[in-house]
Amino acid sequence: xxxxxxxxxxxxxxxxxxxxxxxxxxxxxxxxxxxxxxxxxxxxxxxxxxxxxxxxxxxxxxxxxxxxxxxxxxxxxxxxxxxxxxxxxxxxxxxxxxxxxxxxxxxxxxxxxxxxxxxxxxxxxxxxxxxxxxxxxxxxx
Numbered sequence: 782x783x784x785x786x787x788x789x790x791x792x793x794x795x796x797x798x799x800x801x802x803x804x805x806x807x808x809x810x811x812x813x814x815x816x817x818x819x820x821x822x823x824x825x826x827x828x829x830x831x832x833x834x835x836x837x838x839x840x841x842x843x844x845x846x847x848x849x850x851x852x853x854x855x856x857x858x859x860x861x862x863x864x865x866x867x868x869x870x871x872x873x874x875x876x877x878x879x880x881x882x883x884x885x886x887x888x889x890x891x892x893x894x895x896x897x898x899x900x901x902x903x904x905x906x907x908x909x910x911x912x913x914x915x916x917x918x919x920x921x922x
Contacts, residue, residue, distance in 0.1 A: 783887075888917070
């Protein structure tokens, strides 16, 4: 079973990882866990006139790895194998695209991410993911 866990560095995302760890033993075989962090595309408009692409790519990689750090540590401590990926774009669309590319069987995600004003302005990533994917989505509270 291939399980995608979107991770944004929030406590809710870590709870989704912990849920997957706790329930992995109930499956007949060890699941293939895929961690995904989607970085917002900040290189729009005139940004590329002032910052070179390598600097932008380094920024995405650093931010993505920082967001994945606690999830990776939890999976390492549980001795569960996993893969991780950092992509750039809008979170819901990035999650849906990666889920399709990897042919995941299920997505396990926190019911809300970093939230705050950003979630009010941009809408619910969870709600968008639910509408974009055809696989089951398990929301962890």
